[in-house]
Amino acid sequence: MVDVKRLAAEVLGVGESRVRISPEALDRLEEVTTKADVRALIKEGLIYAEYAKGVSRGRWRELHEKRRKGRRRGVGSRRGSKYARLDPKEAWVNKVRALRRYLNSLKRRGLIDAKTWRELYLQVKGGRFDSVSSLRAYLISNNLIKQQR
Incomplete structure (x- = not known):
């Protein structure tokens, strides 16, 4: 059997870890031998790429909201010299x-x-x-x- 996940990753242009195969497609994986077969399964929606996980801005936003209000400005939080600031x-x-x-x-x-x-x-x-x-x-x-x- 051809490594379906690897082929799907190439076709979708993502890493193998992001490729998901629907449980309904498991019995049809035996037939897959080419990229064309994988494309057909992708078209049917049985193989798909998971969304890339982004980096949350929540923590940054919270910190900068506090800074805007004048918090966290003490000596321990300062980076850079007096004149750099x-x-x-x-x-x-x-x-x-x-x-x-x-x-x-x-x-x-x-x-x-x-x-x-x-x-x-x-x-x-x-x-x-x-x-x-x-x-x-x-x-x-x-x-x-x-x-x-």
Whole structure:
């Protein structure tokens, strides 16, 4: 008897482990000798290829949902250096944009005048402030602005 499973695998273009033979076809397997015979059984639906098993995205999805919410960000979960995780230039751009946004809001609300705004703007550009809170602290300590809620 010819190895039917091997022939079917060749015809279907899959591995032998994925070839399934229906129990109804077992008595007809004795007659099979060629690929043409196998094709006939495939056409009848007695021999078929099982679907390939994919890799589930469930675990990945769950992990990334938690990460999106800010979980699993501790030291033990970090791979790569500080600068591999956030490019220094990107960090700088984010910081400067936040500071300029804050300065513009102060100017728009009339809490600082144009001259003070210009001085602070240049200081922001020069890297004097680490964050919006450090700029706010500077403004309060130098009486350039009233303390805000």
